[in-house]
Amino acid sequence: MRIFDPHIHMTSRTTDDYAAMYEAGVRALVEPSFWLGQPRTSPGSFYDYFDSLLGWEPFRAAQHGIAHHCTIALNPKEAGDPRCLPVLDELPRYLVKDGVVAVGEIGYDSMTPAEDTALAAQLQLAADHGLPALVHTPHRDKAAGLTRTLDVLRESGLPPERVVLDHLNEATVDEAADSGCWLGFSIYPDTKMDEHRMVRLLRLHGTARVLVNSAADWGRSDPLKTRAVGDAMLDAGFTDDEIDQVLWRNPVAFYGQSGRLELDLAPDPAAVTHEGNSILRGGE
Amino acid sequence: MLNPRDPDQEAVGDIAPRLEQQLDAPAREWLRQALAEAEAQPQKSTWELHFASAGRQCGRAAALDARVLLLHSAGPDTVTLTRLYHQGTAAERAAVLRALPHMAVGKTPDAVPLVEDALRANDTTLIRAAVGRYAAAHLDRHGWRHAVLKCLFTGVPVRSVNDLARRARGDAELARMLRDFAHERTAAGRSVPEDLHHVLELALESAPAHPPEEF
Numbered sequence A: 001m002r003i004f005d006p007h008i009h010m011t012s013r014t015t016d017d018y019a020a021m022y023e024a025g026v027r028a029l030v031e032p033s034f035w036l037g038q039p040r041t042s043p044g045s046f047y048d049y050f051d052s053l054l055g056w057e058p059f060r061a062a063q064h065g066i067a068h069h070c071t072i073a074l075n076p077k078e079a080g081d082p083r084c085l086p087v088l089d090e091l092p093r094y095l096v097k098d099g100v101v102a103v104g105e106i107g108y109d110s111m112t113p114a115e116d117t118a119l120a121a122q123l124q125l126a127a128d129h130g131l132p133a134l135v136h137t138p139h140r141d142k143a144a145g146l147t148r149t150l151d152v153l154r155e156s157g158l159p160p161e162r163v164v165l166d167h168l169n170e171a172t173v174d175e176a177a178d179s180g181c182w183l184g185f186s187i188y189p190d191t192k193m194d195e196h197r198m199v200r201l202l203r204l205h206g207t208a209r210v211l212v213n214s215a216a217d218w219g220r221s222d223p224l225k226t227r228a229v230g231d232a233m234l235d236a237g238f239t240d241d242e243i244d245q246v247l248w249r250n251p252v253a254f255y256g257q258s259g260r261l262e263l264d265l266a267p268d269p270a271a272v273t274h275e276g277n278s279i280l281r282g283g284e
Numbered sequence B: 001m002l003n004p005r006d007p008d009q010e011a012v013g014d015i016a017p018r019l020e021q022q023l024d025a026p027a028r029e030w031l032r033q034a035l036a037e038a039e040a041q042p043q044k045s046t047w048e049l050h051f052a053s054a055g056r057q058c059g060r061a062a063a064l065d066a067r068v069l070l071l072h073s074a075g076p077d078t079v080t081l082t083r084l085y086h087q088g089t090a091a092e093r094a095a096v097l098r099a100l101p102h103m104a105v106g107k108t109p110d111a112v113p114l115v116e117d118a119l120r121a122n123d124t125t126l127i128r129a130a131v132g133r134y135a136a137a138h139l140d141r142h143g144w145r146h147a148v149l150k151c152l153f154t155g156v157p158v159r160s161v162n163d164l165a166r167r168a169r170g171d172a173e174l175a176r177m178l179r180d181f182a183h184e185r186t187a188a189g190r191s192v193p194e195d196l197h198h199v200l201e202l203a204l205e206s207a208p209a210h211p212p213e214e215f
């Protein structure tokens, strides 16, 4: 089972996770830029983070046989902090980088006017740079947040096939599907969305335009949830081809719209590490 | 040569023909146009966009060579080069380091801070790029010894270190550092990297009749 996790925050994960993910079949992932749990106080803090998503983290992933790409944006939680707003002006120099396959995560957190501005500006940046957009739907007041998100999307220059709406659930999937956008589902170890409910949704909505991710980060989360969905699909009678579509071909098709995916990593991590093994030896 | 594919170690005129052979027609055409623009309008930021997008235009494997050629054609000053390095992805930073011998700044020590920055990294692709021809010519003795040690620590093969034999030969201080490192490893019940013995042998050889210039 080959797996592409289209949304996972590896910066917060250990090398054990990378090894377990490889073991489970993960060969590619996209790491969206997001907040760190602790609010940032200056734009420079973002730039170091973005640089890491384009430097250190892809190197770490490659050492474990996993192709790493990222999405860059001013995230919804910090878009309302005036100390962070200068980041918006620096985004263009990041959006031209080879490893950047979308603008994201963008979207609403508390649905404030500042978030309106940041969302619209960044959708425009995606259109200007020929990139897709990863749009997160808010965890609080999700249904209203989705409706407002779709309004802003319609006013933007970005066609729906270039947008994925993420963190969807049973309550939001129909409206999201009607929009023509890609449908993203984050599978968590708690009640937000699990692999069995995901399988029921796949039965109802089919496997087209669906992306399944672990959204694993520093919170309670599990980087192997993509594999859990694959196994649950298998148990529920989905074919290998349908599983491959959801867990590999769909994310490749969505992020491939950037023209920047490079998935031809060495098949065996040993081949990657033989030249330099600073991770496996702990960096010492 | 140790690794004839490292673009800091070949004549810049040899890179383009070799690279063009690897590229398909659209990428070849893109490269020609990008190099022409870099040469004609080095002040315009268009070529910097080409520098950033070289990976998706030429493929990751060929991007290093393409970026080195772009830097050579545009010939940015040290300030611009430093900005490109610091605002670069790991792949772009490695290209800046590899391009140094082909640029005017390569004849000066002005880019040493970039090498030092890369040597602080833990990304072995950057460390490899940092110990190329420019470092061999411009790193001071202390910095160079630590670069060699860092390669041994991080598993970067010492054959990546440009001009290793000349700079290591007769270096008693380097020999001491290597012996101490080997002792630390042995005391911990760990093996000593094969490469260490090789460098130690070089360092223990008697110093050349004409000692290398002290930087």
Ligand SMILES: [Zn+2]
Pocket (backbone or CB within 6 Å): A007, A009, A032, A034, A105, A215
């Ligand atoms: Zn996320």
